[in-house]
Amino acid sequence: MDVLHRAHGYLLTHARLLDRLRFEALFAGGPRDRVLDTLRCYQNPDGGFGHALEPDLRGAASQPEPVEIAFWILDELDAFADPMVRSACDYLLSVTTPDGGVPFCLPTVREAPRAPWWETPDDPPGNLIPTASIAGLLHKHGIDHPWRGPATDFCWRSISAVDKTTPYEARAIVTFLDLVDDEERARSEFQRLKDAILATVTFDPEAPGDAHFPLDFAPSPLRFPLFTEDVLARHLDALLAAQSEEGGWNGNWPMWTPVVEHEWGGYLTMGRLRTLQAYGRLPT
Template sequence: MSDSYKLPHRPTSSVRPMDVLHRAGTYLRLHARLIDRLRFEALFAGGSRERVLDTLRCYQNPDGGFGHALEPDLRGVGSQPEPVEVAFWILDELDAFSDPMVTAACDYLLSVTTEDGGVPFVLPSVRDTPRAPWWETADDPPGNLIPTASLAGLLHKHGIDHPWRGPATDFCWRAVAAMDKITPYEARAVVTFLDLVPDRERALAEFDRLKDGILATVSLDPDAPGEAHFPLDFAPAPLRLPLFDAEVLDRHLDALPAAQSEEGGWHPNFLMWTPVVAHEWGGYLTVGRLKTLRAYGRLPG
């Protein structure tokens, strides 16, 4: 946790935390897919974590990768690198990196790793599947910090020493060191990597160099319209990196309950290109917003 944010913190929002939780539960039961309903039950209502893992297994393919719209904008059944990141975040919230799904997924990542040590943003096989319009790639795509950086960071966090991790980490260090300009999604991946990687001296040196560029991708106005990227997207839980001060975080934490819809969920602010993804992303993001509120002391532990 960064020194810039200390718990406990007394929330300034007038919305009662249990009302937020109750309304979100109602929204999820009405709109969300099974895995996100089970995530909510496991994380906030004493439900079974094993049921979440059993459901997650249904998204994993025999090659160890994940598909089947676990990442809602990739509708194909085949494996892609980005759904592995979605799976890893779910495994992270359950503290379940000892599950065999992790080793199988790393074996898959090793099978699609490029010569530079990273995995591509998306593989050419995506062309044969229904997908959001931004999932495009070249015939021979290079490694990309999205999702290599987050995947490597989470493996470091949980102490998983798979043969994929070392070359992927080296790729991330090289790619980060070569960065000049940075996009919002790259910035979010880099923050995850630099926050979780164990070489703290090197991580902080790179962070100091990139901090202004990262902050330039952040929308500090909680009411910013369109596909904005807010502080809590970069720091859904307190970071070790000194990226945001407490005043910025508190302002956005105060705004989260107000952004809860009448139905009780939180809606995506990016393009919904087919109707089903609005429900699937809504459920996934709603669980994520609840996790963030709890991580900063705004919901009961």
């Protein structure tokens, strides 16, 4: 059986409705409106997203990170004209810190079960995670909202202050520099930070644990290449080989409660398929 057929079987037996509909829309000619209608159920009246759209955040309350996840889904559907986008930006504006960024997470995270790494002080500062990725996606799709300008300024200031970084922050920086409008400035910062970013990458595709591989940083080709073609080819081969007997992929971090293994499995399986598609590794 081919990669898509096996993945479809995995999604049917493990994944959320949202991710099953994403597969149908992107790989089986299904309606995209059904994906949007389902995604809308995760959006709160304040414009933010919750309800475990980010599986490790089990609460209903809006948080910044689920907005990023929603925006990646809207991106793959080329649906940034949907009213969900401006409503979400209104929400982001309501939780933005004085420096223009949104926090990694808000104190409302304490109201419901969540993975142990989702912790925050009472007055959390703005953070490149997820401000940079969200701002980058708004630039990509030409969405001019009052939140975008201050958030973009926050990202430039924060990135300019980076010397050493961490894998998740590096991934957010790469996304912003890949998508932001000012290509010349982005190229300059990319060249300055390239070695620091590469220092956070795990190049051994067999490495265990919470490793961050080249395709996590470049799930589709980047405008400023970060990896050689040989490195990408090796990791694409490894990604294909890592498809489970059931047909899916899952995360390499702790699955702290049974439901998140299924929810992450569906979301990540769709992400892996999109990466294979972006690099021409799916059957035509």
